[in-house]
Structures are given as C-alpha cells and as structure tokens.
Amino acid sequence: MTWKHGILSAIILILIWQTVVVLSGVPSFILPPPADVAYTLWDSREIISENAWVTMGEVILGLLIGSILGVLTAVNLATSNTARAVLRPILVFSQAIPVFALAPILTLWFGYGITSKIVMAVLIIYFPVASAFFDGLMKTPIGYLDLAKTMGASPMRTLWHVRFKSALPSLGSGLRLAAVYAPIGAVIGEWVGASKGLGYLMLLANGRAKTDLLFAALIVLAVLTVCLHFAVDAFARRLEKDH
Amino acid sequence: MTGGVGIKFSGSATIDGTPLFMPITLDIKPNEWTCLLGPSGVGKTTVLREIAALDTAVDFDGSITTSDTKPLTDRVAYMAQNDLLFPWLSVLDNICIGAKLRGKSADLERAKKLLDWVGLTNHRSKKPKALSGGQRQRVALARTLMEDRPVILLDEPFSALDAKTRAEMQELSAELLTGKTVLLVTHDPAEAARLGHSVYVMEQDGLQAVDMPTSPPVRAVDDPETLTTQGALFRILRGTVQ
Numbered sequence: 001m002t003w004k005h006g007i008l009s010a011i012i013l014i015l016i017w018q019t020v021v022v023l024s025g026v027p028s029f030i031l032p033p034p035a036d037v038a039y040t041l042w043d044s045r046e047i048i049s050e051n052a053w054v055t056m057g058e059v060i061l062g063l064l065i066g067s068i069l070g071v072l073t074a075v076n077l078a079t080s081n082t083a084r085a086v087l088r089p090i091l092v093f094s095q096a097i098p099v100f101a102l103a104p105i106l107t108l109w110f111g112y113g114i115t116s117k118i119v120m121a122v123l124i125i126y127f128p129v130a131s132a133f134f135d136g137l138m139k140t141p142i143g144y145l146d147l148a149k150t151m152g153a154s155p156m157r158t159l160w161h162v163r164f165k166s167a168l169p170s171l172g173s174g175l176r177l178a179a180v181y182a183p184i185g186a187v188i189g190e191w192v193g194a195s196k197g198l199g200y201l202m203l204l205a206n207g208r209a210k211t212d213l214l215f216a217a218l219i220v221l222a223v224l225t226v227c228l229h230f231a232v233d234a235f236a237r238r239l240e241k242d243h
Numbered sequence: 244m245t246g247g248v249g250i251k252f253s254g255s256a257t258i259d260g261t262p263l264f265m266p267i268t269l270d271i272k273p274n275e276w277t278c279l280l281g282p283s284g285v286g287k288t289t290v291l292r293e294i295a296a297l298d299t300a301v302d303f304d305g306s307i308t309t310s311d312t313k314p315l316t317d318r319v320a321y322m323a324q325n326d327l328l329f330p331w332l333s334v335l336d337n338i339c340i341g342a343k344l345r346g347k348s349a350d351l352e353r354a355k356k357l358l359d360w361v362g363l364t365n366h367r368s369k370k371p372k373a374l375s376g377g378q379r380q381r382v383a384l385a386r387t388l389m390e391d392r393p394v395i396l397l398d399e400p401f402s403a404l405d406a407k408t409r410a411e412m413q414e415l416s417a418e419l420l421t422g423k424t425v426l427l428v429t430h431d432p433a434e435a436a437r438l439g440h441s442v443y444v445m446e447q448d449g450l451q452a453v454d455m456p457t458s459p460p461v462r463a464v465d466d467p468e469t470l471t472t473q474g475a476l477f478r479i480l481r482g483t484v485q
C-alpha cells in the first residue's frame with residue numbers, strides 16, 4: 001500500500017459517508033456529515049491533541065514494556081527446560097482469560113491514571129511478542145547450531161550470535177501484531193475508567209451526544225494507529241533485513 | 244607435515260533398535276583425504292557427525308579414537324552441503340565468526356589473507372546473498388581454514404554446485420587443505436576418485452576399501468586411472484561388483 005492508495009481510499013470513504021448522510025437524512029447526532037467532523041476536528045484541536053498525547057504515551061510505553069517483557073520471556077523459555085515446563089502452561093492458560101475482562105480490575109488496582117492503561121496494553125501485546133519470538137528462537141536452522149558447536153561456542157554466545165539474530169524476523173512479526181493491539185488495549189482501559197485519553201474523550205462525547213467530537217477523536221485514533229503501524233513496520237523491516 | 248591426527252572409527256549404529264549400519268572400522272589416516280562414499284541413507288553423515296560430536300538420531304555403539312589419544316574436542320572444523328553462512332554478517336565477519344563465538348578477537352590479517360586465497364578479496368564487505376553458490380562455498384572454505392583445526396570434516400560440501408564450480412572447488416579445497424586430516428562424505432564417485440588418498444564405499448552391511456590410483460590427489464578429471472577408479476566405484480555403488 002502506498003500513500004497515494006491510502007489517500008484515494010480515504011477520499012472514497014468520505015464520499016460514501018457523505019452520500020449515506022445525504023440519502024438517509026439521519027440527524028447529525030446519529031451520523032454527522034464529514035464536513036461537521038472536519039470542523040470539530042479543527043475547532044476542538046486543543047482538547048483532542050491533549051488527549052491524543054495521553055493515549056499515544058500509553059500506547060508507546062505499553063508497546064515498549066510489553067515487547068521487552070515478551071523478548072525476555074521468549075529468551076527464558078528458549079534457554080531453560082524448567083521455564084518451558086512451568087511457564088508455558090501458565091502462558092497458554094492466561095490466554096483463555098479475555099484481557100478486556102481484566103480492565104475493571106486493572107483500574108481498581110492501578111487507578112484512573114495512565115498506569116492501568118499501560119498495564120492493559122502490556123498484557124495484550126506481551127503474549128504475541130513472546131510467542132512469535134520464542135517460535136523464532138526454537139527454529140534456528142540446525143546447521144547453524146552444528147557449526148557453532150564445532151567452533152566451540154558457549155551456549156550464551158550461541159544464543160546471542162546465532163539464535164537471537166536468526167530469530168529477529170519472527171520478532172518483527174510479533175511487533176507488527178503488537179502495534180495493532182496496543183492502541184486497542186489502551187482505549188479499552190480508558191473506556192473502563194479514565195480522566196484523560198482519546199477513549200475517555202470518545203466516551204465523554206458520546207454521553208453528551210457530541211457525535212461529531214466522537215468521530216473526530218476516532219479519526220485521530222485511527223491516524224495514530226496507522227502511523228504507529230508504519231513506524232513499527234519500518235523497524236520490523238530492519239530486523240528482517242539480510243535474512 | 245608430520246604428526247597429524249589419525250582417527251579410527253569403529254562401531255555400529257541403530258535407530259530405535261533397527262540397525263542403520265553393521266559394525267565397521269574406518270581408518271582415517273593423518274594428513275590425508277579419506278572419502279566415505281555411499282548411497283543416501285546408509286549412515287555416512289552419521290559417521291561424520293559422530294566424529295564431530297554432533298547430535299544424531301542414532302544409538303552409536305563403538306569407539307572413536309585418535310592416533311595421539313587426545314580427544315577431538317576443539318580440533319575439528321566442519322563444512323556442510325549448505326554453506327551455513329550467516330546472512331546478517333558480511334563475508335569477512337562470517338569468516339571471523341568462530342573467534343567471535345568463542346569470545347575471542349579474530350585475526351583480521353589472517354582472515355584477509357584467506358579471503359585472498361579463495362579469490363574473494365573484492366567481496367569482503369558483501370552479504371552472502373550477494374554472492375553466487377560457488378562464491379558462498381569458497382567463503383565457507385575460508386571460514387573452515389580460519390579455524391585452523393587439524394581435522395576437517397566435509398559433508399558433501401560440493402554437491403549443490405554446478406559441474407564447473409564443483410571441479411574448481413575440489414581443486415581449491417585439495418590445495419588449501421593440504422596437510423590436514425580430511426574426511427569427505429560424498430555420494431559422487433567422480434569426486435571420491437579425484438580427491439581421496441583412500442576411499443571407502445559404505446553399505447548397510449559394511450565398508451569396502453577401494454584400490455586408488457597411484458597418482459596423488461587432486462587428480463585430473465580426465466586422467467585415465469582416475470576414470471577407471473571412478474568406474475570401479477560406480478560399479479560397487481550399483482551393486483554389480485562384490
């Protein structure tokens with residue numbers, strides 16, 4: 001997908017949106033026309049950007065912490081049979097609990113501030129990153145390991161110079177998924193209880209029938225998510241380079 | 244060169260109780276090329292991997308002894324059919340990877356000299372994927388030499404190359420590995436006839452030593468004696484000679 005295609009898709013979407021509004025004649029508090037949303041986007045830019053920064057901060061921190069924890073877990077699982085035996089069932093079982101259902105508990109434990117949202121984002125992306133990277137670490141070509149062994153490499157050096165590097169493309173796949181999930185985690189956290197953030201703003205706008213503001217916040221969230229996707233994708237490509 | 248390492252491999256192998264090969268004795272003479280020739284699945288690679296102390300799927304019952312009675316640990320370099328170059332490292336870094344994996348600093352001057360020997364000086368900063376199959380295998384040869392081990396284990400290292408490149412690689416390897424104790428596992432009678440000081444044909448029921456030409460390796464591809472040996476090896480492989 002190029003930028004030109006993206007812009008073209010956006011224009012087509014806006015045209016369909018406008019057509020639906022005109023043809024159906026729904027009131028603007030149900031579906032505001034694109035022009036109204038654009039106006040609100042500009043008019044309320046301060047409140048939107050203020051909340052967008054909060055959400056973005058939660059997402060980026062969640063992404064960083066979740067990825068680091070995921071990578072550490074994967075390395076731990078890949079290098080220790082005990083860790084594999086003990087941790088893996090717990091990890092799999094933990095996936096049976098919908099993370100969204102934990103949002104109220106997290107809010108209870110970590111409060112209305114950004115911590116509960118970061119924890120939510122961390123929880124949601126931790127598993128895909130750990131799982132993808134672990135798979136990569138376990139799939140090192142046997143020949144590489146044979147070579148390292150005949151060269152007299154220690155397990156730690158083999159891990160770093162061979163297994164870790166050879167698994168980087170898998171880490172890239174995990175991070176791509178994480179970039180999609182992290183904003184969902186943060187926004188759900190904000191819906192459950194927050195005093196800042198785009199999720200909070202959307203809920204607030206919804207409650208006051210300011211549908212245009214809700215849409216404006218939604219568009220900003222979508223744009224931020226797309227930007228995050230492109231940034232993480234660029235990083236993942238660097239990890240995949242030369243593989 | 245005197246005082247190289249000779250290896251005696253004797254024993255049998257089973258997979259889950261089913262024999263892979265019957266008891267054999269393989270005598271790998273010091274400072275010479277010994278070729279182990281045989282059809283796929285007969286256990287040639289298993290023999291090589293056992294000597295290299297690499298994991299195998301078999302139960303090996305026997306012994307591997309050396310002429311100087313010292314263990315083979317850290318005295319073996321390994322080269323496989325797949326060049327096993329790390330795609331994320333440059334050619335030069337690939338050659339130096341052994342030292343890195345041992346936590347030592349590599350002798351860069353030596354690496355550059357070896358790169359010159361295999362004719363790849365101009366490619367040293369390239370990544371392996373920018374090289375041809377033959378060039379990649381030459382890097383693998385340089386990496387093997389960089390290890391400077393007395394015993395070299397070659398597991399069909401030339402079998403994925405085209406005929407011309409293969410012949411060139413055989414000659415280059417024979418030249419550069421002079422004085423090393425080499426075990427070459429191959430399924431190509433022509434390769435064994437060109438390169439072996441001694442050649443053993445491996446079959447499920449045992450090993451068969453083959454008379455080799457009087458001329459030393461590496462022998463010319465069209466040398467009549469070599470061609471006769473090649474024919475003889477081929478006949479044994481096809482089971483037409485007992």
